[in-house]
Amino acid sequence: MGHRGIIRLAGMLLALLMVNSGWAAEPRLEPTEQERAQTLTLFHEPIVMLQAKFGRLDGAARVRIVKERVRQLQPEDLTHPVTVVSSTRLGQEAREFRIHDKHLLVLLEKDLEWLDELTLDQAAERVRLRLENVRIKVLELHSNAYLIKAAGKTVLVTLIFLVVVQLLRRGHLRARRWFANNLLQQKGLIPHQWRQVLGNLEIRVIGVFTLLVILLLTYGWLTYVLGLFPHTRVWSEQLGSSLLGLCSDILSGIIAAMPGLATVLVIFVLTKLFIRMLAVIFERIERGQFRVQGLHSETIGATRRLLSVVIWLFALTVAYPYLPGADSDAFKGVSVFFGLMVTLGSAGIMNHAMSGLVLIYSRALRPGDLVQIGEVEGVVTELSALSTKLVTRHDHEVTLPNAVVVGGKVTNLSRLSSDKGIALLTKVTIGYDTPWRQVHAMLELAARRCQLINQEEAPLVRQLNLQDWYVEYELQVRMKEGLLPGPVRTELHGHIQDVFNEFGVQIMSPNFVAQPEQAVLVPQENWYQAPAVPPAEVATGEKGKK
Structure with a gap:
């Protein structure tokens, strides 16, 4: 490097002297204006904060004197390392920093703060390393051999980075095709019936994983390349420290959360075991091995679910303080959100839920009734x-x-039926000119003709009302097991009409308007007017032969 190159190098070093964020012997997170004025920065790197008075000079004046001394450095001075010499100035213990035996700055014991927890020698060594680091950066910046080597490393690392990214991209495409083929063949870890909701989840997971790997590789490549050049090395250090800080924070958070997570796990396991024990007890009660007053087979399932919900809510309440971030604003916001949802929807939901409990525990009905x-x-x-x-x-x-x-x-309708069958009721109104004993007999005859009625149970006829023009009769029969009222009622009504027509008795249901001269009947010979077909002809097929 020639004489002019050394001069340019010294001029650049002087141009990089600036006041920046607050550093004393150690960094300040939020410096004041006075601290900024007292801080010396080289190459975007804070070196030292000269805050003590030295004679009549305050910290800012001392910084200006250091800048003047840098201007007076000769070019060949930068080729020598920074040294530290112990001395006593104005009755204060001090450390002098020199370059090529030329005085640069003085660090006093009063420049330190007790919060830094550093001795004067420790602080001086840190300042020397920072000055030495800046000196080396400036030399590297004007070293053609170093810059060529750094450029070659950049090209090589960039090529490797691009090759790795291309390999990841091809691997991602192959994985997409492989999983898509498995999806067509209904293969994979996810059941086929879940695919309608989840879709091709594996492809999305691999895509996200590939993207994360590429982002991490890009971060590492950028950090390494920026660190090769003196001008951008500070950015590389910031990127590296940010990543390390993030990983350190995550690791510290995981370690700090381990005791709480262990407590939550213990609470979860104990709750699970307790609920399983309750399930065993309820199963034995349901089988009849145990008997508990107030518990019935109809209410066992609801009681089990209700107790499970209450126990889990209690366990969640106990475990909540041990969850990581339970005191954070995010958890508080989630709590407010759920509280608002419960408040807005609790009226209707709780009304229906409590009504459901009333139905279950009153045993008013159950599935199959x-x-x-x-x-x-x-x-x-x-x-x-x-x-x-x-x-x-x-x-x-x-x-x-x-x-x-x-x-x-x-x-x-079915709760008290037991083995008799479900009771089916129907009503007819018959005039006073028909003996009630005859009506009873005809209704019983109609019931005995029904194939869908339990004939082991005798039909029951009641007289409900004596109206102005007719008597209201009620017929009660028992259906066979497993039948619904619709078809049984249809068959019964048909037989009632047939029997009353056979014996010439007029049915006056549902309303009586006027007494006709002749009874309103259907003669037996007209029962099967077309298109109706008599049962015998349907069985033998004679109707079709005609």
């Missing part, structure tokens, strides 16, 4: 916490909110 709720009649297929579902005789599913069920009239 034939019930009538208001005007809806059907078989109960589901009794959940919020609603009750029925299947009607029209094969329609009707969903009733539990609050509506509790607020209305519930008639359980």
Whole structure:
């Protein structure tokens, strides 16, 4: 390096002298204006903060004197290392920094703060290393051999980086094709029925993983390349320290969270074991091995679920303080959000949920029961916490909110049927000119002709009302097991009409308007007017032969 090169090098070193963020012997996070004025920075790197008075000179004046001494350095001075000499100045212990035996600056003991927890020698050594680092950077910046070597390393590392990225891209494409082929063949770790919701989850996971790897490689490549050149080395150090700081924070957070997570795990395991113990007890109660007053087979499932929810909520309440970040603003925001959701939806949901508990524990109905709720009649297929579902005789599913069920009239048609069969009721009105004993006999005869009625149980006829023009009779029969009222009622009504027509008795249901001159009957010879077909002809096929 020639004489002019050394002069340019010294001029650049002087130009890099600036006041920056607050450093004393050690860094300050939030420096004041005075601390900025007292801080010496070289090559974007804070060196020292001269805050003590030296005679009549304050810290800012001492910094200006150091800058003047740098201007007076000869070019060949930068080729020598920085040295430290112990001395005493104005009755204060000091450390002098020299380059090629030329005085550069003085570090006094009062420049240090007790918070730094450093001795004067320790602080002086750190300042010397910073000055030496800056001197080497300036020399490297004007060393053609070093710059050529750094450029070659940059090209080589960049080529390796591009090759690795290309290999990752090709591997990602091959993985996409492989998983897509498995998806067509319905193979993979995820069950096929879940694919409609999750889709090709493996491809998305591999895509995210590949992107993260490329981002990390880019970060490392950029950090390494910037560190090769003196002008950008400070950025490389900042990137490296940021990544190391992030990893350190994550690792520290994991280590700090381990005791809390261990406590949460213990609470979870104990809660799980307790719920399993309750499940065993409830299973034995359901089988009849145990008997507990107030618990019935209909309420075992609801009681088990209710206790499980209460126990898990209690466990979550106990474990919440031990969760990582439980005191953070994010957790507080989530708590406020869930509290708002519960407040807005609690009125309706809790009303239906409490109504569901009333239905379950009152044992008013259960799945499989034939019930009538208001005007809806059907078989109960589901009794959940919020609603009750029925299947009607029209094969329609009707969903009733539990609050509506509790607020209305519930008639359980099958609860007391036992082995007799479900009771089926129908009504007819017959005039006073027909003996009631004859009506009883005809209704009983019609019941005995039904194939869908349990003939082991005798039909029961009641006289409900004596109206102005007729008597209201009620017939009660028992259906065979497993039948719905619709088809049984249809068959029974047909036989009632046939029997009353056979004996010439007029049915006056549902309303009587005027007494006709002749009884309103259908003669037996007209029972099978076209297109109706007599049962005998249907069985033998004679109707088709004609």
